[in-house]
Amino acid sequence: MPELPEVEAARALIEARALHREIAAVDDRDSYVCRPHGPGELADALCGRTLTAACRIGKSMWCETDGGDGPSLGLHLGMAGRIIVDDHYAGDPVGDGPTSGYSGAAGHPDPGFATNPQWARFTLGFADGGELLLFDKRRLGRAVLDPRLDALGPDALEVGKAELAARVGSGAAPLKARIMDQSVIAGVGNLLADETLWQASLSPVRPAGELDAEELARLWTVMRRTTRAAIKRGGVHTGELIPHRRRGGTCPRCAADLVRATVGGRTTWWCPVEQT
């Protein structure tokens, strides 16, 4: 669920509300979410420290502690994670599969989230009484010390035009698989990929190495625009194509029937007329 825009919202929430507060207690008992750490390991490393920076590359987020003198705390939202700081939340706005409608206008998009405390998979308790929760219905999120970031490509909003062309424009894999490969470009997930390729009128099944310079330049421009728009509007669900990714869905521009197939291991929807 959470892709770059949701993770950026979570990062900004931590930055705004969780920094410089003393960590007094840590609940790291979920051994799957906290793998490979054993129970108490994160608690021992973090208690008494403060978060001093919230950082992000793609969908990976981490917090520095004690101005960089302490261990960093990696937080990954996985497929359904969100961050809650005191009474404020950010991250996955839906929490369920794509069949759940996004209702995130006024009010809370998911009134049920606060009533299911068993979905708090990792908690930092602050000395002032507040707390930071990694809230994850699916349990595929992660909390880990000193996360490895070296396998990530450049962030989708930071990558330069020439660099994107060089990294994406090669290989025999489908274009969609290429832009979802986090070692090529970091931050694009399944929905953002479908939205971006539809906005750019590029077919997800084209071999990435076949794109010409103009198409790669267009991809760079459109990817940045769609990603920034998703951040501003509150998540990847706000994309123009997204509501049409369903049985019987049609292209919002030309009304052609959308095509559904598995590309890059994920369900993919696209317009066979416009996306070439």
Place this chain on the structure above:
DNA sequence: AGCATTGTTTCACA
């Protein structure tokens, strides 16, 4: 009951 799901990792294979 069986299938689907917005992410990541691991494994098999060419």
Place this chain on the structure above:
DNA sequence: TTGTGAAACAATGC
């Protein structure tokens, strides 16, 4: 060795 694709992972909803 590298690139590619499928399966597994956990949990839930239709």
